[in-house]
Every structure is written in C-alpha cells, then in structure tokens.
Amino acid sequence: MKRTLLLLSILINSIAFGQLLPCNELFISEYVEGWSTNKALEIYNPTNNPIDLSQYMVIRFSNGATSATAANAVQLTGTIAPYDVHVGVLEKLDPNGTGQEAPIWDSLQARADAFYCPVYDVSNAFYWNGNDAVALAKGVTSDIPNSLLIDLFGKIGENPGDGWTSAFPYVGTNGDIVTEDHSLIRKPSILKGENNPTISYFNPLAEYDSIPPVVDIGGQLYGNWFSLGSHACDCAPASLEDMNTDLVSITPNPSNGSFNLKGISSYSSILVVNSLGQKIKLIEGNFSDSILLELDESKGVYFLRLKDSSGKRLTKRLIIK
Numbered sequence: 307m308k309r310t311l312l313l314l315s316i317l318i319n320s321i322a323f324g325q326l327l328p329c330n331e332l333f334i335s336e337y338v339e340g341w342s343t344n345k346a347l348e349i350y351n352p353t354n355n356p357i358d359l360s361q362y363m364v365i366r367f368s369n370g371a372t373s374a375t376a377a378n379a380v381q382l383t384g385t386i387a388p389y390d391v392h393v394g395v396l397e398k399l400d401p402n403g404t405g406q407e408a409p410i411w412d413s414l415q416a417r418a419d420a421f422y423c424p425v426y427d428v429s430n431a432f433y434w435n436g437n438d439a440v441a442l443a444k445g446v447t448s449d450i451p452n453s454l455l456i457d458l459f460g461k462i463g464e465n466p467g468d469g470w471t472s473a474f475p476y477v478g479t480n481g482d483i484v485t486e487d488h489s490l491i492r493k494p495s496i497l498k499g500e501n502n503p504t505i506s507y508f509n510p511l512a513e514y515d516s517i518p519p520v521v522d523i524g525g526q527l528y529g530n531w532f533s534l535g536s537h538a539c540d541c542a543p544a545s546l547e548d549m550n551t552d553l554v555s556i557t558p559n560p561s562n563g564s565f566n567l568k569g570i571s572s573y574s575s576i577l578v579v580n581s582l583g584q585k586i587k588l589i590e591g592n593f594s595d596s597i598l599l600e601l602d603e604s605k606g607v608y609f610l611r612l613k614d615s616s617g618k619r620l621t622k623r624l625i626i627k
C-alpha cells in the first residue's frame with residue numbers, strides 16, 4: 307500500500323511540477339491492440355529538435371493495477387527526428403512460435419523502428435490487451451516512482467473489463483469496445499499528452515480516432531497498419547507540407563460519406579485510399595474551388611491525397627462514421 311501511494315503521489319506531483327506545454331514533449335500518436343501478439347505503439351515528436359528516446363520508457367498498468375515495477379516497464383531506444391515518429395512493436399519474431407509466442411504479422415514487422423519485450427517474465431510492458439493503462443514516462447525503469455509522466459492511454463487503477471468503450475459511463479455493454487482489437491490514432495488537434503493519472507474517466511474517442519487493426523478483404527485478413535510510421539499533427543509547421551494546408555477545408559469530417567472539399571482549385575487530382583493504402587476513388591481534371599466528394603464505404607479512417615500539376619502533394623484524413 308505504501309508503495310502504491312508513493313507512486314500515485316509522484317505521478318500527481320509530475321503534473322504540479324512538470325506541466326506539459328503544447329508541442330513541447332513526446333506523446334503517444336497511435337496505439338495498436340491487434341489480434342494475438344500484434345501490439346505496437348507509435349510515439350510522436352512534436353518539437354523542432356531531435357529527441358533521444360533512451361530517456362523515456364513505456365509502462366503498463368495491467369488490469370486495473372495502481373503501481374508498476376521494472377518488470378512492467380521497458381526503456382525505449384533510438385532517436386526521433388523533429389515532427390517524426392518512433393514505432394515500437396512487440397518482439398515476437400519466431401515464425402514457429404505459438405500461443406503467446408506467436409509471431410507478429412510480417413506487415414506489422416515492416417512498420418517497426420524497434421522491437422521490445424521479447425520475454426514476458428523480463429518485461430511485459432508491450433503485452434496490453436485492451437484493458438491495460440499504458441504510460442509514456444521520462445525516467446528509467448529502475449526508478450519508476452521518480453519518473454515523470456508525460457502521456458497516458460487509459461486510466462491507472464481501473465479495469466474496464468474487455469476494454470474502454472465509445473459511450474460513458476462504460477458499464478457492461480454500454481457502447482462499443484474500442485481499445486480491444488482496434489488501432490487508435492491521435493487526432494491532429496491534440497498537441498500534448500495526458501499526464502493526469504487521476505482523470506475521472508478515460509474517453510478514448512475524445513482524443514483518438516478508432517480503426518480495426520485487421521480487415522477482411524475477399525475472405526483474406528490483412529493487417530491495418532497503413533497509418534503507422536507518420537502522424538498528422540497541428541504542431542508541425544506549414545513548411546513541412548508541400549502545399550498550404552490552411553487553404554483546404556473538409557466539412558463535415560467525420561461524416562456519413564459525403565464531404566465538402568473547399569480550396570482545391572489549384573489541384574489536378576484527388577485520390578482517396580483506405581488505411582491499407584488501397585485506392586478507393588481517383589478524380590482528375592480541373593476543379594472548381596468547391597466540390598462534393600461522395601464515398602460509399604464502411605465506417606473508418608481514409609486518406610485524401612491531393613496533387614497539383616507540378617507534382618506537389620497534400621494528404622488529409624477523412625473519417626466515415
């Protein structure tokens with residue numbers, strides 16, 4: 307009990323003495339809770355400086371746990387360039403593995419910048435299953451109580467059952483479970499992490515868009531990892547985009563499949579792809595300033611790619627609800 311109170315006290319103090327400023331610190335940009343061992347975490351650098359990841363760790367608070375040990379944490383490795391991401395993936399690579407040792411899918415392996423936690427008994431930080439709080443902290447695994455919490459997925463000390471849902475309060479079957487067998491992508495408008503360990507409730511869809519991590523196309527299952535490896539965030543300066551994103555607007559977004567595109571007169575092609583990168587619709591020609599884009603697709607996240615006559619490109623995200 308004393309250790310638990312100490313940990314919560316330190317986490318609470320991290321808010322008082324380490325207040326997060328917008329675009330000033332790493333945060334989780336995508337959470338993947340896929341079938342079997344397909345687990346991944348994408349971390350975004352919203353600053354204009356490279357950041358050394360060896361100063362950071364991921365901590366899992368399993369099934370409502372209020373404290374964590376070194377066995378529940380893993381130190382990160384590598385460096386994140388400005389406005390870039392780091393994709394960490396659970397290290398299950400044995401093609402002959404079964405059960406908890408089943409290999410992650412090749413398509414997810416290809417997205418990884420680093421692999422973590424190959425042995426559960428040494429570190430189980432990347433073994434979440436939809437109802438575990440996952441923290442990004444600054445510090446070392448040997449001294450978790452003195453680490454600085456900088457982002458939190460879920461709620462420490464709460465077990466929501468199979469996972470947190472889309473409706474609140476999440477009791478029983480109220481709402482759809484979106485943190486189990488789903489990927490959640492941080493909304494572009496989110497500029498910093500959630501570092502309040504005593505939040506009253508965790509609303510996963512307040513800051514994230516949810517997509518299933520596996521899709522069935524013609525009876526064949528495919529990993530839905532297309533969005534891993536880059537993150538759209540309002541922290542990034544306009545100079546990082548080939549085109550001026552402020553001129554283009556999409557309303558409503560999310561929608562039921564009908565989108566009003568404005569500010570597109572300088573573009574020569576409009577391509578819509580799904581989260582696997584597969585072409586959904588291509589429109590070419592001379593556009594007026596405003597057109598109506600109609601998509602007869604299932605709910606989920608899609609990507610709009612605009613290109614002008616010189617080859618410059620702009621990518622926007624579409625959400626069908």
